[in-house]
Amino acid sequence: MKITVVGTGYVGLVTGTCLSEIGHTVTCIDIDQDKVNKMRSGQSPIYEPGLDELMKKNIQEKRLFFTTNHKEGFSGVEVIYIAVGTPEKEDGSANLSFVEQVGKDIAANVERDVIVVTKSTVPVGTNDWIKKVIERNLVHNVKVDIVSNPEFLREGAAIYDSFNGDRIVVGADNEDAANRIEEINKPFGIPVFKTDIRSAEMIKYAANAFLATKISFINEISNICEKVGANVEAVANGMGQDNRIGSQFLNAGIGYGGSCFPKDTKALVQIAGNVEYDFELLKGVIHVNRKQQEILLNKLNERFESLEGKKVAVLGLAFKPNTDDMREAASIVITKHLIEKGANVAAYDPVAMENAKKVIDSKVHYVSNTTEALKDADVALILTEWNEFKDLEIGTFEENMKQSVIFDGRNCYDPKIVENYHVEYHSMGRPSVKNSKLVNVG
Numbered sequence: 001m002k003i004t005v006v007g008t009g010y011v012g013l014v015t016g017t018c019l020s021e022i023g024h025t026v027t028c029i030d031i032d033q034d035k036v037n038k039m040r041s042g043q044s045p046i047y048e049p050g051l052d053e054l055m056k057k058n059i060q061e062k063r064l065f066f067t068t069n070h071k072e073g074f075s076g077v078e079v080i081y082i083a084v085g086t087p088e089k090e091d092g093s094a095n096l097s098f099v100e101q102v103g104k105d106i107a108a109n110v111e112r113d114v115i116v117v118t119k120s121t122v123p124v125g126t127n128d129w130i131k132k133v134i135e136r137n138l139v140h141n142v143k144v145d146i147v148s149n150p151e152f153l154r155e156g157a158a159i160y161d162s163f164n165g166d167r168i169v170v171g172a173d174n175e176d177a178a179n180r181i182e183e184i185n186k187p188f189g190i191p192v193f194k195t196d197i198r199s200a201e202m203i204k205y206a207a208n209a210f211l212a213t214k215i216s217f218i219n220e221i222s223n224i225c226e227k228v229g230a231n232v233e234a235v236a237n238g239m240g241q242d243n244r245i246g247s248q249f250l251n252a253g254i255g256y257g258g259s260c261f262p263k264d265t266k267a268l269v270q271i272a273g274n275v276e277y278d279f280e281l282l283k284g285v286i287h288v289n290r291k292q293q294e295i296l297l298n299k300l301n302e303r304f305e306s307l308e309g310k311k312v313a314v315l316g317l318a319f320k321p322n323t324d325d326m327r328e329a330a331s332i333v334i335t336k337h338l339i340e341k342g343a344n345v346a347a348y349d350p351v352a353m354e355n356a357k358k359v360i361d362s363k364v365h366y367v368s369n370t371t372e373a374l375k376d377a378d379v380a381l382i383l384t385e386w387n388e389f390k391d392l393e394i395g396t397f398e399e400n401m402k403q404s405v406i407f408d409g410r411n412c413y414d415p416k417i418v419e420n421y422h423v424e425y426h427s428m429g430r431p432s433v434k435n436s437k438l439v440n441v442g
């Protein structure tokens with residue numbers, strides 16, 4: 001099938017590449033010329049494990065093409081996927097201007113009947129609206145069907161998720177269109193769940209909101225664990241063994257970030273508000289998430305009388321491991337606070353440093369590896385659980401730091417192992433390890 005994907009961000013580029021891998025001929029359109037030049041040479045503009053290789057293969061086999069030209073990209077195409085951003089507006093609602101523009105671009109250029117598939121996460125009712133935008137602006141007399149096909153991939157595991165997802169949701173009011181989208185996806189071998197458009201749109205927000213709720217729930221349990229002397233990891237483990245609860249998304253820490261949970265939870269509160277429903281539970285989830293970063297900072301401020309002139313090693317900047325995405329990363333708020341307190345911040349992330357430089361306080365000093373960050377530091381903060389940090393010998397802290405005080409926002413180490421070293425170790429929802437041999441700290 002001849003398919004065009006509009007928008008080559010984390011979702012569009014992965015979708016386009018994976019659809020070409022299962023045999024379709026895919027053209028990806030983006031308005032960013034630099035990105036398109038890079039992609040044509042088989043280079044992904046984003047860090048996503050396995051993506052470069054898959055792009056190169058499909059470009060070579062002439063199934064994957066890139067352009068900035070909508071007319072060229074829509075020529076003769078039967079199915080168009082919309083995968084542009086739907087970022088958060090100031091009031092928390094979703095900004096649909098990019099989706100609207102794509103609708104107008106489609107209307108101006110399609111010359112045959114098409115199915116328009118919305119991958120972007122959009123509020124309930126948007127697909128009906130976008131269909132009207134297209135129909136209102138059509139230049140040629142063609143039929144347009146619309147299908148909601150929300151995306152559930154995770155950054156850093158996007159290729160794996162595309163081939164191993166739990167379900168593909170297809171929301172359509174036209175059975176033929178739904179069947180054609182099911183057919184396109186058949187080679188993935190993933191169960192297809194067909195429903196109406198509005199339910200499909202809601203499934204995406206409800207799924208993200210539920211996962212965010214799980215995280216905030218375990219974070220609250222974690223905060224209580226600290227006060228009553230329990231260990232949140234053991235608690236999550238014991239809870240998760242109940243199949244009705246499940247063990248995933250129960251990792252306590254400094255909260256969820258990224259391009260989607262923060263914006264989609266706020267958008268769902270807005271969607272509910274628009275129909276005069278106060279989504280109290282979700283408001284609580286959002287509030288708890290903001291608190292988690294403060295909790296880490298409060299612990300740090302209680303531990304040190306002042307951070308003025310202290311060297312703080314920050315390990316990890318990306319919002320999660322295996323991505324260079326800095327959107328809503330906890331490190332943005334935390335490093336800002338450290339700089340305000342007069343600390344000398346040395347930061348290291350395996351892949352996100354270039355993106356970090358665009359959004360993080362300019363006084364942060366970037367270093368090229370973990371040891372350099374830790375060298376003579378007064379305290380180390382772990383903000384992203386990259387394997388590189390999890391695999392670190394605890395002795396590395398001891399050997400390099402001026403005083404080995406660690407605040408681990410992602411529970412990377414087993415406190416039982418840490419006990420064998422001369423370090424002071426604070427994590428989230430677990431008892432702190434304070435080695436008595438430490439002297440002159442604070």
Ligand SMILES: NC(=O)C1=CN([C@@H]2O[C@H](COP(=O)(O)OP(=O)(O)OC[C@H]3O[C@@H](n4cnc5c(N)ncnc54)[C@H](O)[C@@H]3O)[C@@H](O)[C@H]2O)C=CC1
Pocket residue numbers: 006007008009010011012029030031032035083084085086098101102105119120121122151152153154155259260
């Ligand atoms: N990032 C993720 O992991 C996931 C994102 N989503 C949703 O997918 C959508 C896309 O998200 P991302 O890929 O993260 O966005 P992104 O911001 O990384 O990429 C969007 C791309 O669209 C391009 N673009 C904007 N207007 C255009 C136009 N008129 N024509 C052609 N290209 C245009 C931009 O240049 C950019 O490259 C959002 O609605 C998001 O909520 C859903 C699941 C996962």
Ligand SMILES: O=C(O)[C@H]1O[C@H](OP(=O)(O)OP(=O)(O)OC[C@H]2O[C@@H](n3ccc(=O)[nH]c3=O)[C@H](O)[C@@H]2O)[C@H](O)[C@@H](O)[C@@H]1O
Pocket residue numbers: 121151152153154155156208211215248249250251252253254255256257258259260261319320
């Ligand atoms: O709509 C989206 O964009 C995507 O949002 C998330 O994917 P993603 O944001 O890439 O990453 P996750 O692995 O879900 O992690 C999100 C955040 O939650 C945090 N998290 C995750 C799990 C956990 O147990 N604890 C926790 O704090 C992570 O550190 C990270 O900051 C969802 O998992 C995807 O299904 C969805 O498609």
